Amino acid sequence: AKEAGRDTLSFFDPGMQAALVSRARLEKDLRQALTNDEWRLVYQPQVDIEDQLTGVEALLRWQHPERGMVSPGEFIPILESTRLINDVGMWVLETACKQLNEWQHQPDTAHLTVAVNISPIQFREDSFVPKVKAILRRTGAPANKLKLEVTETLFVESQENTQRKMEHLRAQGVRFSLDDFGTGYSSLAYLAKLPLDQLKIDQSFVFKVLDSPANAAIVESTIALAQSLGLSVIAEGVETRTHKNWLARHGCYAFQGYLFGRPMVVEEIEALLYTGVEA
Numbered sequence: 001a002k003e004a005g006r007d008t009l010s011f012f013d014p015g016m017q018a019a020l021v022s023r024a025r026l027e028k029d030l031r032q033a034l035t036n037d038e039w040r041l042v043y044q045p046q047v048d049i050e051d052q053l054t055g056v057e058a059l060l061r062w063q064h065p066e067r068g069m070v071s072p073g074e075f076i077p078i079l080e081s082t083r084l085i086n087d088v089g090m091w092v093l094e095t096a097c098k099q100l101n102e103w104q105h106q107p108d109t110a111h112l113t114v115a116v117n118i119s120p121i122q123f124r125e126d127s128f129v130p131k132v133k134a135i136l137r138r139t140g141a142p143a144n145k146l147k148l149e150v151t152e153t154l155f156v157e158s159q160e161n162t163q164r165k166m167e168h169l170r171a172q173g174v175r176f177s178l179d180d181f182g183t184g185y186s187s188l189a190y191l192a193k194l195p196l197d198q199l200k201i202d203q204s205f206v207f208k209v210l211d212s213p214a215n216a217a218i219v220e221s222t223i224a225l226a227q228s229l230g231l232s233v234i235a236e237g238v239e240t241r242t243h244k245n246w247l248a249r250h251g252c253y254a255f256q257g258y259l260f261g262r263p264m265v266v267e268e269i270e271a272l273l274y275t276g277v278e279a
């Protein structure tokens, strides 16, 4: 019955048919995006308690000739299911590391860290560690200014493998931030084992911190957990001064969100160092 249902849909539902066609076209365009030079990186500010820029998170954008700027929500799942994420992810890492290398040679920017999102698909590749090391060597980027943002899904399976890879990169100086903390795998046992440096409080918790006591409790315990494990903690999705103040009162002193700046191009990030963030 299930089979028949699917056939019925694909033959008779014009909406579904259109969706399949557009998905196929999207996939075809994505395969060409790298050679057509359509990938861009934007950088979102990360600040300390005094609103001083401490680093950025690199975020991927697709500059499509007809579609314009496409956001990651639309293409990351396709990049992952087609494994194109491996090549595109390496382009992201290389581009971010080139930027990191440029920044380390200017006194005003030498302190900046760059965070790069790593898909679990990408991390699980056998060649991941050697590729990262090769990029660090090629670009001259300082490993200790590079932060890899990984998610809890990595720890569900092959925990030993994950641990070994992380330790290998950590030995080079690379740091790890656990992204979207609290939204995924619920066991906390892995936290004690893995060489993490930072927990990143997911924006879904941050948004609701002022109106939901349950959310406030989750954020408070995340901060306490980070402290007791000796990890730093950063909150994402900080949109208002009130949110920032609440977080600071509860022991979180690193922030990212529209209050301090949207994802922006390099020149705008550099301008922030002179004008300060306008929060």
Ligand code: C2E
Pocket: 044, 058, 059, 060, 071, 072, 073, 076, 089, 092, 117, 118, 119, 179, 180, 203, 236, 237, 238, 239, 256, 257, 258, 259, 263
């Ligand atoms: P993420 O890693 O959780 O990134 C944070 C997302 O929240 C970004 O969306 C950012 O623009 C948005 N954001 C930041 N501050 C605020 C705020 O104050 N309010 C609100 N409403 N949103 C805020 P973006 O750039 O659309 O990226 C979406 C997701 O796509 C990312 O979520 C990440 O999972 C993925 N992604 C982006 N770039 C890459 C990449 O280079 N590689 C991989 N594997 N994934 C990426």
Ligand code: CA
Pocket: 057, 117, 149, 179
């Ligand atoms: Ca992230």
Ligand code: CA
Pocket: 179, 180, 200, 202, 203, 236
């Ligand atoms: Ca996140």
Ligand code: CA
Pocket: 180, 202, 203
């Ligand atoms: Ca997220």
